[in-house]
Amino acid sequence: MAAAAGRIPDRDVVHNRLPLLRADRGISRSALADALGIHYQTIGYIERGEYAPSLNLALRIARFFDLPVEAIFAIEPFGQLGADALLAHRDVAPEH
Amino acid sequence: MMATPTLTDRIATLPRRTRRLVVLAAFLGYPLLVVGYSRLVLTDQVPVTLWAPIALALMALSLGGVAILYNWAQPRTASSARLDERQRAMLDRAHVIGYGVLGIVAAVLSGALALIASFQGPIVVTMEGLTPFLIALGLYLPTLPSAILAWIETDPARDDLEASR
Numbered sequence: 001m002a003a004a005a006g007r008i009p010d011r012d013v014v015h016n017r018l019p020l021l022r023a024d025r026g027i028s029r030s031a032l033a034d035a036l037g038i039h040y041q042t043i044g045y046i047e048r049g050e051y052a053p054s055l056n057l058a059l060r061i062a063r064f065f066d067l068p069v070e071a072i073f074a075i076e077p078f079g080q081l082g083a084d085a086l087l088a089h090r091d092v093a094p095e096h
Numbered sequence: 097m098m099a100t101p102t103l104t105d106r107i108a109t110l111p112r113r114t115r116r117l118v119v120l121a122a123f124l125g126y127p128l129l130v131v132g133y134s135r136l137v138l139t140d141q142v143p144v145t146l147w148a149p150i151a152l153a154l155m156a157l158s159l160g161g162v163a164i165l166y167n168w169a170q171p172r173t174a175s176s177a178r179l180d181e182r183q184r185a186m187l188d189r190a191h192v193i194g195y196g197v198l199g200i201v202a203a204v205l206s207g208a209l210a211l212i213a214s215f216q217g218p219i220v221v222t223m224e225g226l227t228p229f230l231i232a233l234g235l236y237l238p239t240l241p242s243a244i245l246a247w248i249e250t251d252p253a254r255d256d257l258e259a260s261r
Contacts, residue, residue, distance in 0.1 A: 037180070038180035038181070038182070039179075039180050039182070039183060041182075041252050042180050042181075042182040042183070044252070044253050045182055048253070050250075051182050051185075053181070054181050056181075057181060
């Protein structure tokens with residue numbers, strides 16, 4: 001169940017890659033909020049981990065970015081992006 | 097050219113610190129007025145002429161506070177408001193806290209009345225004594241969820257504000 005905005009216990013935090021995805025696709029917070037039909041502040045709350053979205057909203061966000069939901073949300077913190085991911089769009093093999 | 101914000105705009109964007117001061121003013125003004133009147137004026141410690149402006153100020157604090165809270169909360173609590181799931185969660189939380197507060201107040205009042213009845217005998221309820229409670233109920237009961245919401249709603253983060261422009 002989504003906890004109320006403001007303070008949620010650590011065990012209820014849902015980690016996400018929304019800021020990264022928004023930056024990558026060049027989508028503003030308000031544009032994303034408009035596309036999803038939610039308040040712009042709610043995107044900020046989700047990005048900061050202050051609000052855990054419902055399954056419905058998480059799935060809608062995943063559909064918007066055309067990604068599986070687990071690529072955007074996780075209950076464990078996401079690791080840093082490795083060279084493989086960063087260079088995936090290039091024809092350059094990562095140096096090891 | 098930027099338009100001058102209207103009073104409604106200013107109320108809608110009140111920071112949490114100010115909102116909390118408004119809640120305190122609204123919920124302390126009338127009780128202080130009643131207590132002051134019964135403790136100071138009815139016991140002839142303070143003349144009515146001196147008390148009148150204080151009473152007016154306290155009443156203005158309460159009524160003004162309630163009006164501000166109502167206007168701030170209206171877009172967030174009206175049945176026609178289009179709220180997203182986070183906003184609905186906040187409103188639900190405000191109602192839950194509001195009922196909790198009401199429960200505590202009712203329990204404390206009942207306990208106090210029971211104690212008084214036990215040690216001092218039957219309590220005679222007159223209309224004069226009951227009226228302040230009825231006014232307080234009428235003033236604060238409908239305002240309680242709005243006041244709780246105003247108290248708990250956090251301020252938008254700076255990047256949220258930038259995103260809204």
